[in-house]
Amino acid sequence: MLNVSGLCSGYGNVQIIWDASFSVNDGEVVAILGSNGAGKTTLVRTITGMIRPWKGSVVFDGDELAGKSSRAILDHKIVQVPEGRQLFTEMSVYENLEMGAYSKETKAKLAESLEFVYKWFPKLKERRGQAAGTLSGGEQQMVAVGRALIGLPKLLILDEPSLGLAPNIVDDILSVAHSMAKEQGISVILVEQDITKALRMADRGYVVENGKITLEGTSEELEKNEHVKKAYLGI
Amino acid sequence: MEIFLQACVNGLLIGGFYSLMGMGQNIIFGVMKIINFCHGEMLMIGMYLTFVFNSYFGLDPYLSIPLVVVIMFALGALIQHTLITPSLGTKSFTNLLFLTVGLGMLFQNLALVIFSPNYRTITTSYSSKTLSFGPVTMSLPKMISFIGLIIVTVALFWFLKYTPTGKKIRAVSQNPIGAEVVGINTKRIYIITYGLGCALAGIAGALLTLFYMVYPMVGASFSFKALIVVVVGGFGSIQGAFFAGIFLGLLETLSSLIVGPTYRDLTVFVTFIVILVVRQVIKLRRR
Numbered sequence: 001m002l003n004v005s006g007l008c009s010g011y012g013n014v015q016i017i018w019d020a021s022f023s024v025n026d027g028e029v030v031a032i033l034g035s036n037g038a039g040k041t042t043l044v045r046t047i048t049g050m051i052r053p054w055k056g057s058v059v060f061d062g063d064e065l066a067g068k069s070s071r072a073i074l075d076h077k078i079v080q081v082p083e084g085r086q087l088f089t090e091m092s093v094y095e096n097l098e099m100g101a102y103s104k105e106t107k108a109k110l111a112e113s114l115e116f117v118y119k120w121f122p123k124l125k126e127r128r129g130q131a132a133g134t135l136s137g138g139e140q141q142m143v144a145v146g147r148a149l150i151g152l153p154k155l156l157i158l159d160e161p162s163l164g165l166a167p168n169i170v171d172d173i174l175s176v177a178h179s180m181a182k183e184q185g186i187s188v189i190l191v192e193q194d195i196t197k198a199l200r201m202a203d204r205g206y207v208v209e210n211g212k213i214t215l216e217g218t219s220e221e222l223e224k225n226e227h228v229k230k231a232y233l234g235i
Numbered sequence: 236m237e238i239f240l241q242a243c244v245n246g247l248l249i250g251g252f253y254s255l256m257g258m259g260q261n262i263i264f265g266v267m268k269i270i271n272f273c274h275g276e277m278l279m280i281g282m283y284l285t286f287v288f289n290s291y292f293g294l295d296p297y298l299s300i301p302l303v304v305v306i307m308f309a310l311g312a313l314i315q316h317t318l319i320t321p322s323l324g325t326k327s328f329t330n331l332l333f334l335t336v337g338l339g340m341l342f343q344n345l346a347l348v349i350f351s352p353n354y355r356t357i358t359t360s361y362s363s364k365t366l367s368f369g370p371v372t373m374s375l376p377k378m379i380s381f382i383g384l385i386i387v388t389v390a391l392f393w394f395l396k397y398t399p400t401g402k403k404i405r406a407v408s409q410n411p412i413g414a415e416v417v418g419i420n421t422k423r424i425y426i427i428t429y430g431l432g433c434a435l436a437g438i439a440g441a442l443l444t445l446f447y448m449v450y451p452m453v454g455a456s457f458s459f460k461a462l463i464v465v466v467v468g469g470f471g472s473i474q475g476a477f478f479a480g481i482f483l484g485l486l487e488t489l490s491s492l493i494v495g496p497t498y499r500d501l502t503v504f505v506t507f508i509v510i511l512v513v514r515q516v517i518k519l520r521r522r
Binding site for chain 2: 048050070071074075080082085086087088089090091095098099100102103147151
């Protein structure tokens with residue numbers, strides 16, 4: 001459903017992403033792995049139109065998205081949970097979720113989607129009147145995921161959901177993402193530094209190093225790969 | 236006691252103007268992180284518009300408010316779209332400083348050319364009517380303006396809290412990246428925000444015209460007061476600006492009553508310096 005090929009991008013005149021190609025199928029969880037500064041977030045921002053690609057193509061359900069605005073890409077139902085959550089900290093949990101409804105369709109289905117989000121994250125229902133900035137890190141991440149789900153994604157991109165969270169909360173968030181893919185048929189791109197956890201959830205993975213995709217394979221293949229073991233798993 | 240009450244009422248009134256100016260300034264700061272140095276000139280333009288509508292078309296100053304709002308919003312939107320948004324792209328604070336200060340000078344001098352430096356006033360059939368509430372006497376225009384300020388302030392809070400556009404303004408102000416993630420058109424919000432800020436200054440001008448003289452430099456002192464309100468109330472905080480504005484108005488009138496008009500500004504500035512220092516000390520202690 002998503003086919004990225006030969007993608008190059010960067011900031012100013014500094015190139016960060018070099019000729020990246022990868023694909024995501026329907027209902028699949030794909031992990032994009034790499035250490036800090038490898039270019040993972042830049043890759044996400046390029047796909048979601050927050051940075052214009054310099055070269056290459058991003059085809060989603062047959063439509064070319066490269067060069068389109070972030071809003072236009074959102075209208076194709078590619079929704080991201082950005083790195084660092086990027087919540088509206090002084091707004092209530094409810095208002096944050098509400099902001100996730102960006103189109104006529106998502107606004108019309110807001111009540112239904114809210115029920116869906118509250119079912120997965122009952123804590124958010126309890127805290128819906130509270131300012132998002134006063135929540136714990138894990139709860140804030142739930143709000144960020146919830147806000148993205150309100151946008152009724154076909155492709156959900158999670159950018160480093162584990163950043164700064166306790167391990168058991170990371171497991172919760174990742175298992176919700178996994179269920180979304182397997183039960184709701186939403187494709188998921190999971191961008192992670194925590195490679196062990198990411199590979200446990202993902203069907204396939206790509207390894208990004210210095211802005212280039214250097215390895216790809218199923219989760220089992222990557223777990224057994226000598227380079228991955230040495231460089232990332234510390235085995 | 237009566238003088239004291241009277242001073243309080245006058246303080247609330249002038250404070251209401253400072254609040255309105257400060258809130259407009261702070262909405263703009265919140266969304267774009269720029270200080271609008273020509274905010275006082277927007278008030279001046281609002282005053283001259285009201286003056287023109289009254290002296291040339293016989294329109295009541297209060298009835299001209301809707302027109303002033305529309306014109307000021309359009310002017311603000313035009314300035315934002317053609318000048319400020321492109322300058323924001325340069326990410327240079329100096330550029331924006333020169334731009335807004337320069338616009339202020341341009342408007343002052345345009346007013347000087349068009350209206351001459353003479354002080355102008357407008358009078359209506361009800362200009363000299365007064366109302367008495369027990370010991371407090373207030374002129375009718377001041378009373379109407381006071382009610383107008385309350386209505387505008389409540390409407391502004393309601394707009395920001397409940398309308399979709401108001402929520403988007405808050406969203407961009409709190410987290411521009413988050414706003415882009417949820418598909419908010421930031422440039423459109425910039426235009427609305429700057430237009431809104433200018434419209435608020437225009438309303439303040441219209442409400443002020445019946446009991447304040449109109450002249451090309453009238454905005455300067457209000458620009459300055461709005462800046463104090465923003466600094467003391469907290470950059471980007473609408474509620475902060477509201478309270479700081481009221482406080483500034485009360486402090487001015489009460490200090491000229493208690494220590495005399497000569498030391499009024501001294502008292503005001505010393506108080507605010509003390510507030511800033513104390514706040515900073517509290518902040519550092521908490522760390």
